[in-house]
Amino acid sequence: MTPAQANTLIHHFAQKYLADLLPDIVFDTGIIADYDTALIDDWEHKVALLNHREQMPSIDRRKSEQQRYLGTIKRALWNHQQVWLSYEGRENRFPFNCFGLVQRDQQFFLVGSFGNDQDPVLLSVRKIVALALTPEASIQPAPDFNLQDYASFHLNQLQEPLLAHIEIEFPLHLLSYVKAYPIASASDYEIIEHNDYFTLRASNVPDSLRLRQWLSGFSEEARIIAPETLRKLVNSSLIDELTDLYNRRFFDHLFQREIKRYCRDPQYRFTLLSIDIDHFKKITTRYGHDASNEALKQVSTSLKKLRDQDAIRFSEQKFIILLTETTHQEGAQVVAERIRKAVKTIQLYSENAGEQIPLTISIGIAEFPTHLPERLSTIDTQTKLDSKTIQNLMVAMLKQADDALSRAQQIQDCYALATGLDLDRKGAMNLYLPDAIQKYWPF
Numbered sequence: 392m393t394p395a396q397a398n399t400l401i402h403h404f405a406q407k408y409l410a411d412l413l414p415d416i417v418f419d420t421g422i423i424a425d426y427d428t429a430l431i432d433d434w435e436h437k438v439a440l441l442n443h444r445e446q447m448p449s450i451d452r453r454k455s456e457q458q459r460y461l462g463t464i465k466r467a468l469w470n471h472q473q474v475w476l477s478y479e480g481r482e483n484r485f486p487f488n489c490f491g492l493v494q495r496d497q498q499f500f501l502v503g504s505f506g507n508d509q510d511p512v513l514l515s516v517r518k519i520v521a522l523a524l525t526p527e528a529s530i531q532p533a534p535d536f537n538l539q540d541y542a543s544f545h546l547n548q549l550q551e552p553l554l555a556h557i558e559i560e561f562p563l564h565l566l567s568y569v570k571a572y573p574i575a576s577a578s579d580y581e582i583i584e585h586n587d588y589f590t591l592r593a594s595n596v597p598d599s600l601r602l603r604q605w606l607s608g609f610s611e612e613a614r615i616i617a618p619e620t621l622r623k624l625v626n627s628s629l630i631d632e633l634t635d636l637y638n639r640r641f642f643d644h645l646f647q648r649e650i651k652r653y654c655r656d657p658q659y660r661f662t663l664l665s666i667d668i669d670h671f672k673k674i675t676t677r678y679g680h681d682a683s684n685e686a687l688k689q690v691s692t693s694l695k696k697l698r699d700q701d702a703i704r705f706s707e708q709k710f711i712i713l714l715t716e717t718t719h720q721e722g723a724q725v726v727a728e729r730i731r732k733a734v735k736t737i738q739l740y741s742e743n744a745g746e747q748i749p750l751t752i753s754i755g756i757a758e759f760p761t762h763l764p765e766r767l768s769t770i771d772t773q774t775k776l777d778s779k780t781i782q783n784l785m786v787a788m789l790k791q792a793d794d795a796l797s798r799a800q801q802i803q804d805c806y807a808l809a810t811g812l813d814l815d816r817k818g819a820m821n822l823y824l825p826d827a828i829q830k831y832w833p834f
Contacts, residue, residue: 395427396427396430399427399430399431400430400431403431405417412465412492412494413465414465414466414468414469415462415465415466416469457499457516457517457519460516460519460522461492461499461516463522463523463524464489464492464501464516464522465492466524467489467524467529468489468491468492471528471529471531472489472524472525472526472527472528472529473486473487473488473489473524473525473527473528473529473530474486474487474489474522474523474524474525474529475487475521475522475523475524475525476514476519476521476522477519477520477521477522478514478518478519478520479518479519479520484521485505485506486505486506486525486527487501487503487504487505487506488503488504488505488506488529488530488531489501489502489503489529490502490503490504490511490531490532490536490538491503491538491542493513493538493542493546495542495546495601495604498515498516498517498604498607499515499516499517500513500514500515500516500542500546501513501514501515501516501519502514502538502541502542503529504530504532507530508530509530509532509533511532511536511541513541513542513545513546545600546599546600546601546604553595553596553597553598554595554596554597554598554618554621555594555595556592556593556594556617556618557574557577557591557592557593557594557596557615557617557618557621558590558591558592558615558616558617559590559591559606559613559614559615559616560588560589560590560591560613560614560616561588561589561590561591561609561612561613561614562587562588562612563584563585563586563587563588563589565609565612565613566582566584566589569582569589569591570582572605574591574593574596574602574605575597575601576596576597577593577594577595577596577597578593578594578595579592579593579594579595580592580593581593586651586652586655587648587651587652588648590616598621603621603624603625606621606624606625607624607625609625610625610628611626611628611629611644613625613626614626614629616700619635623635626641628640629641629644631704633684633687633688633704634687634688634691634704635691635695636691636694636695636702636703636704636710637701637702637703637704638703638704639703639704639705639706641703642703642705642711642713643785645701645703645713646713646781646785646788647781649661649713649715649759650776650781650784650785653759653760653770654770654775654776657770659716660716660758660759660760660761661713661714661715661716661758661759662713662714662722662723662756662757662758662759663711663712663713663714663756663757663758663759663788663789663791663792664711664712664713664714664723664726664727664730664754664755664756664792664806665705665709665710665711665754665755665756665757665789665792665793665795665796666694666709666710666711666712666730666752666753666754666755666796667708667709667710667752667753667754667796667800668686668687668690668708668750668751668752669750669751669752669753669800669803669804670749670803671683671686671707671708674686674748674750677744678741678743678744678748679741679743682739682741682743682748683708685739686739686748686750687704687708689734689737689739689750690710690734690737690750690752691704691710693730693733693734693737694710694712694730696733697726697729697730697733698712698714698726698730701713701714701715711789711792712726712730714726723756723758724756724806724808727754727756727806728806730752730754731751731752731754731804731805731806734750734751734752735750735751735804737750751803751804752804753796753799753800753803753804753805753806753807754796754799754805754806754807755791755792755793755794755795755796755797755798755799755806755807755809756792756795756806756807756808756809757788757791757792757795757808757809758809759784759788762788762791762809763784763787763788763791764787764791767783767784767787770784791809792809794809795807795808795809
């Protein structure tokens, strides 16, 4: 290999894999006159650097801004310049000396000091609000400062007390990685394998930055079952911001998983509950948006207490609960009645109107596959279902549950069962009306 060929390979792979950590000037020097693309293409077919996170979407909503900040930080480090910095929780900008840039698990951290101080601090780049170079020279760290040791120590310090229990669900293809890189300093560490996924359970886990970064690297592929604090952090893209319930995106994931379970076991059943707040638009009109938002939050709190892992805010005032392993429709009706009663006990008062806000719900129930329409009732469980077929099944089941919901809403504060294949084909629905329904609506 000639020196020119070696230079070409080094430059190419440095730009491909180390661009975030090297200053832009390294790639702007123009030292490679003849870029040997044939040599690069040949070597690309002979080597590979794989990472299980490479295809995962980033949880950082400001990724483009972060890349811009990284470029400014690297220029400041290269030229020994001070920067103006604004950070989450600190509205005013402040002068900052850059000592070093650290990358860990696809997240970046800036180490430096404030103003004329030499004592180092560690900041998360994704929490930077604004960043700009200044003409001032940066103060340098103490002679005995070691970036590697400082970052390793501070990224593993406890942020909060020990987490008594964590439970995380992963897709099965990540099993070997999670086994090879277990969570450190945890007790009662257990991995439970299922058919298409596995569950990790552990106790007394230090809630360190290291743990959070490890989980964040999996993005949506790691579903945090407990605790809720980690769920909001790691699964933020699957959580509804107003209610803290799972959102529509998560419902799609959950439905597909249950369809796969049915294909493995045709005797398997699951049920959808479609839940709607009665007269929601009238609540907004009469009492205002703050009142209707509070109604959503209160109903969501009741759902979380009863069905934390399968309660979903599907649309504005509509919620879906996917009951897994439903062995009979009566079981779903018991759950529906518990939810209905829990919501009816909510005390919601309007200060502006000076009166109690009536808050009740109606619920539609549909069981899979019992209540599928005839055109979709024959499912070939021996063949892997394509995404279009799964989508059609999901739409059909949602419609069945919604049709039952519409029937229930004709007699508010109740629940209805969708028409099944073995029931009346004329479109009638079985209504399950709670005893002694009494309520007052001032509309």
